């Protein structure tokens with residue numbers, strides 16, 4: 260007898276054990292409720308909406324088919340794990356707020372989170388490692404990696420697949436193919452998924468055929484018979500996929516919103532001895548019409564929005580972000596310098612560079628989630644007389660350290676690197692902080708690191724970067740620009756600091772990095788504090804003449820809320836030491852730690868890096 264559907268109150272879920280006994284109607288209701296919850300919480304707190312709406316059934320089916328946490332589930336990037344959080348007893352309320360649930364997997368939150376990420380394409384290497392450890396210890400469990408179609412096509416993923424396919428340690432790879440990265444995916448490999456011969460149309464037909472035939476006993480028998488014949492023919496006729504060639508058994512494509520079809524595929528995967536790749540196809544943003552229709556990635560990661568209208572809640576009229584200001588400058592620069600080419604690794608939308616792609620389509624390239632390729636490409640372009648502009652988030656530039664050094668700086672490349680989201684990033688937390696680049700970039704010869712405080716400085720730096728100075732990195736934060744009505748030319752000799760104010764007495768020199776120096780300047784004026792204020796602009800290398808100017812001050816304050824102490828702070832400290840400075844150095848930079856999710860203000864506050872905190876310290880030494 261069919262069980263009456265029971266409604267599950269998702270706020271009461273403690274663990275996923277209840278899932279296996281749910282009937283079809285209950286599963287449908289549960290998935291609808293999870294979607295409503297994801298939409299509600301992201302509308303309040305922001306987060307990765309679309310990717311999570313697309314993986315509801317997939318996650319439910321995984322939990323019904325495997326025994327997590329004994330089996331291991333590894334999410335690639337981890338931005339699509341909201342259903343997993345709900346099913347393992349975590350509320351999405353206050354998502355990404357300080358001391359609340361994170362938007363990514365966090366091992367400290369739950370035993371169901373067996374791994375952590377934030378950067379893409381690490382799940383397959385991690386899954387292989389888990390499988391190797393399992394086999395070495397003689398344990399028995401399955402290791403499942405869930406990875407998107409944009410994340411599986413890069414070098415790191417293919418390095419892992421190449422290895423997984425050749426080893427006996429079984430891994431189950433679940434490919435979530437939604438034909439989307441943040442926006443439309445780039446590159447030819449994605450098209451391969453679409454051309455796998457047992458295509459979507461065939462599977463739609465097959466699902467419909469099965470439904471109809473299953474309505475009668477005779478139909479059921481006929482279906483089984485035809486299925487057996489078809490499978491035999493298919494084995495002979497369907498060409499093996501690239502994944503089969505690499506040594507993984509390919510299963511699919513499977514409708515990733517059909518829980519029963521998924522369960523059948525997972526059962527098959529559990530029963531094979533070799534590593535498997537299950538190709539599922541899903542609709543990104545499923546269940547929220549605005550997100551379903553999105554092709555440019557607007558709904559990938561959202562700030563709070565109105566559910567009815569889809570409009571953002573926190574509008575900032577008259578303000579533009581640093582990303583958008585640099586986007587405007589990029590359009591201007593690309594029209595002036597016909598030899599410039601723009602390279603972005605999958606962050607065209609986040610860095611607001613869509614307009615450049617529309618204006619100069621033949622001179623813009625989105626390489627996908629391939630930061631290493633982006634930098635090697637830029638280095639070689641430069642050798643051919645092109646001036647590359649690489650727009651990249653600070654945190655993702657970490658991936659391309661070697662390429663920047665070996666393929667760009669070493670061969671004397673000239674290029675501009677726009678380092679977006681430099682500094683603390685707020686809600687995305689540890690995995691996305693842009694605070695380390697000052698330190699790692701200064702270790703590479705011929706790399707110039709800069710950070711403007713104003714729009715005028717930003718513009719001047721961008722133009723200077725085209726004067727063949729080598730590799731010029733321009734850092735800017737995830738924040739709004741204090742807008743200037745007129746962006747005026749500034750007197751900014753290349754490589755030199757800007758002394759904004761020279762105090763009457765050589766008591767305190769305060770070096771304040773980036774846009775926060777504007778807040779400091781305002782505070783000094785408002786509180787009538789007379790100290791020498793320097794906006795360094797050029798963070799590396801440092802001109803010895805600028806250091807010489809500091810030697811007679813009793814106190815030198817270094818204030819950098821955008822980089823760790825190992826970056827600009829320690830460069831100035833050691834330069835002062837070398838120059839024989841005898842006064843006291845007060846270094847206030849971001850601590851060299853992995854800083855958890857919170858607002859940027861809270862993160863600055865926790866490290867004593869709010870402009871008002873620095874001003875208090877300055878006042879204290881002046882007493």
Ligand SMILES: Cc1ncc(C[n+]2csc(CCOP(=O)(O)OP(=O)(O)O)c2C)c(N)n1
Pocket residue numbers: 310313336338339377378379406407408409410411435437439440441543604605606628630655658
């Ligand atoms: C190394 C790295 N580069 C860029 C990003 C930014 N990013 C986050 S999610 C994403 C798209 C992922 O697409 P896909 O894997 O297909 O998953 P989907 O969101 O479509 O489910 C990108 C580019 C990242 N997290 N890591």
